[in-house]
Amino acid sequence: MNAAPITAALLRHQARRAQNVPTVSALVGPRGLGLRAWRAWAEVDQRPCAIAFSAELIAVLEAWVGSAFSTATPAERAVEWLAAVTKRDAEALAREVERMTRYDLDVLWRALPIDPHAPGAIAAHMILSDRAVGTDPHPAHFVRAIASTTDGLTKVVRAITALYPPNEWPALLLVPAPDELLPALRLLESIATTEPRVPVALALDPDEYERFGTKYPDARVTAFIREGLVEVRGVSGNELNERLRGAGLEPPATAVDRLAADGLADEVATAFVDATRAVRAPTATDLTSDFRSVHEEFLFGQLESMPQTAGLFRPNRALEFRHGNQAAEADLLAETLKLVIEVDGAHYHLTADQFRRDRRKDWLYQKHGYMVLRFLAEDVVSDLELVLNTILEAVELRRASAHPTGAA
Template structure:
């Protein structure tokens, strides 16, 4: 059984600590927040604090700055108009009003645009800043993180500093590095120290288990360890017994049958909203046992819970969408999947017992599976009952498949959220 995890301190105390960290960043002091505890609790705290500031954020499972900054950059390209940011910086350097250059560029031909930009580029101080603006604004350019790296001689820290400087203060996304174990932490702490040194305004955090922190801090003094000590925020422990009482308060009767699932939720530090959805799913599961006609509701609640749980874990954050159409049809009818990951081509279906009650229902599901497989999807089917009663098995299966798909793709895709929609 997993060890008892940590629980969030009060929001007031935790937010005060995070605000102190942010104040140091605003004074140009490199600062790293370290959330030592279960991943769900750490991510929930980080998310809620950033939402209170109106700031977006992304999660990376990387332990080296090149991969972490690639994830950060990919998230940035998805959530900001970097062309407008570059135009505003270039225009300001040339003495133009905010937004004026971007508006001018929209109405020009590629040739006219090129002539105007060539006149303005010398106004930008700094080689990397000019190179990044050129990369983002040149006619016919297809901006990407790889293109920015090329513009900065394949140096990720230089590209990071240059593109971060384009974004107005407080609007650049925060970065959360999440992992487990002392070895991961040693690498991630070094990478985070270099990133914070490069851009002291970066709101960066590490999410890692407390045991790894204890082991890491026993090593020789270094910049990474100094940053970690200064930014350490230990999360308190909530035992599985407390979660048992929580779901009982939601009307669940047989909590003994759910002991392993509750231990898993405790170890993950499942946030409040996930625990509530689990309790509702468990309650509907019991109702479906007594009243078979309630099975459809039980399945829906299991879907909602699993979706929320996966979104609360670093490895699956933002990867799955609930009740999504695939874009193709079977017999002229759109195909919808309970939990769909388009980036990884994984489809999760939550089945009730009625899925197996008739030959037609069985055949229908097999046709759907075949159609998904033809379109490159790996299909996972779980019983709604198992999502509640055998959660750890379901969770571990999904995480294993996600890891395999990542490995097949050759790297980890970025996970994130837009707040507005030497050791």
């Protein structure tokens, strides 16, 4: 995947949005690569990114609002909004609001020089009322309270865009199931029509794109995705085989097939070649600036390119407990799921003492509530399918245990 032309296309789309032209970017290609490209563009544009895997209205809005809340505390933005409306100094007003009760806020709101029932006013009042009783606003509570009335989507979008500056409006990407494609497009069209400057996009496979255009050739939403088409192409299996053979390496066929099927970014393909070379001729210096080994770098890159795991793991993360005389550190950590991946290279996991050290670390992980998956570096190359499937199963298991069926 060559990121430069994709980023350029997305920047053109954002230029259209800046001119108030409703635009839905359609990232057509392997879904994981579409997701990867959208996150990369959002980083270039220096804005937060919200990803949703469903077309269900409340879930999408919660993801979008939650991403906005992560950029700055809602209370800060609510006070800034109130200062602009009342034409008062924000710092002085913040100190005054901090001492207010909910009754005081109600009195202040009745005196506002604007409609107190406008979405921005409702949102600011809700946020500051929560603060007055010592609670932080939660995205789910915020969305459900505002979206419970008629035109809920419009009110939530207008509330966030009233409180937050445009550069903090999250870039929203939907990665829906094929049977949710039509409602997903309609939802994105509604957001883009409500506030054209909000960046919204859809990631879908080429076959889905073609089938949708054939089934709904004259639909308005079809025109949206045709106008917003951005082709996302990964490194093919043949191209990866050529790179491996060019490096004097015999391609591991199963791994190459899996990578091509999932979607392979150019930089991840490069990391895979390096990891394969390191397996064939390991040295103690197979390290990169951000990873302990090229195998970790490759595995992290591919997990970043898969919809189920994109943005989930972080490399070399310090943990809250000690291992020996220093803080424990995980090779790859999914903090929200307390899931750890350890990649054991040949040079550091061969002796009996090293084996004992790893087992003690595994016990510490379990003791502190972590699930740990431990793989040999060579298996990350030669048995990649099993490695990736195991990680996906563990992710699904941890997510299910965090949100059991029937839980409140």
